[in-house]
Amino acid sequence: MRRADRLFQLVQLVRGRRLSTAEFLAQRLEVSVRTVYRDIADLQHHGVPIQGEAGVGYRLGKGFELPPLMFSHDEAQALVASVRVAQTWLDPEMANAALRGLSKILSVLPSGTRTAAQSLPLYAPLQALAPETHALLSGLRAAAQAQQRVHLSYCDEHGCSSQRSVQPLGCFFWGKVWTLAAWCEARESFRSFRLDRIQSWQLAQGPAAHFQASSGRTLADYLRANASEDAVSALTADS
Structure with a gap:
């Protein structure tokens, strides 16, 4: 990669993240950390407002714009x-x-x-989700974005039904099914719910309809808690 191209890509990477460490940038650019330090120093010297320091991370100052982006x-x-x-x-x-x-x-x-x-010869024939799953996915995605509680009637892998009030965090696709990652208020822990096993659902209403993500119950906490689990386990059921 030409150095000019690398510098441009470095700025794009820093601009696209809240904070980028030198180790992350070196990995993405396939160069040494020392090269990243040198490139950042050169960019700063030429007026690019990259803020931060070695050992902490870097971010791009507000108001800096690049020419329109082109794609290879x-x-x-x-x-x-x-x-x-x-x-x-x-x-x-x-x-x-x-x-x-x-x-x-x-x-x-x-x-x-x-x-x-x-003209790319790669296609994905339309076959996949049932109409009711489409609607459910759209609704749960919106609920997670709005931080709005959802009441579920859910059937687990053993055929047992239960009623749950959950704080939706995000929807995950596993190549076969979609699951809802949520904080289950009944179990007081994270749970994954297969969308094809949700029998009915409704958005919570009233003063307590929305929730504030609290420490230990956020999507980031969910991802950390499940980082070591086999992805296949997400295809089974809520427990």
């Missing part, structure tokens, strides 16, 4: 592939938004890059 042939094809695959498994609202976003990107690419991306 491979990057444009990767975007097309991602949207085509996602079309099968996303709810209609999100799938349509992905298509609109891709169309905007393709419209500003050079004709050669655009043609190469659109």
